[in-house]
Amino acid sequence: MGDGRRVIVFTSPEPVNGTTRFTLRQKPNGQIMDSDGREAYQRWLEYERKPDGVQVKKLWNDRRFEITYRGGEPDGPFRAYYEGGELWAEATYVKGRPVGPHVVYARNGKRIFETVFTAR
Numbered sequence: 001m002g003d004g005r006r007v008i009v010f011t012s013p014e015p016v017n018g019t020t021r022f023t024l025r026q027k028p029n030g031q032i033m034d035s036d037g038r039e040a041y042q043r044w045l046e047y048e049r050k051p052d053g054v055q056v057k058k059l060w061n062d063r064r065f066e067i068t069y070r071g072g073e074p075d076g077p078f079r080a081y082y083e084g085g086e087l088w089a090e091a092t093y094v095k096g097r098p099v100g101p102h103v104v105y106a107r108n109g110k111r112i113f114e115t116v117f118t119a120r
Contacts, residue, residue, distance in 0.1 A: 049073065063088065071095075082107055091117075 025033055033039060049072040057065040062083045068076030074093035082088045086109065091102040097117070104113040 068093070 027033060031039055050067075050069045051072075052070050053068070055067050055069055057067070059065060064081045066077075066079045066081075067074050068078070070076065073096035075095055076093065078089075078091045078093060079087065080089040084107070086107050087105050089102070089104045091098050092100045099117050102115050102117060103111055106112045
């Protein structure tokens with residue numbers, strides 16, 4: 001519901017500005033805002049700003065993410081892998097925003113979810 005009442009609480013594995021817990025609210029127009037009034041996606045981009053090139057992250061259970069950065073933000077292919085190296089998800093980013101197909105795979109390689117993002 002984008003009625004301003006929906007509250008999303010999530011935790012981060014690493015503290016950001018001294019906290020690991022964040023509260024977000026969805027506005028009636030669908031935007032998700034943080035408690036400081038910033039769009040959540042923009043806050044994430046600020047936190048995740050990285051040098052150009054492919055950045056590799058390990059997450060829970062040794063799942064691996066490979067994200068291409070240009071100009072400090074995701075710009076290029078994104079791939080995520082299961083612990084055993086099987087492709088888990090793939091997408092493309094342009095100037096920090098997802099564009100085109102975003103696909104999630106089961107361990108056996110079967111597509112289990114797909115959506116398409118359009119450029120803004």
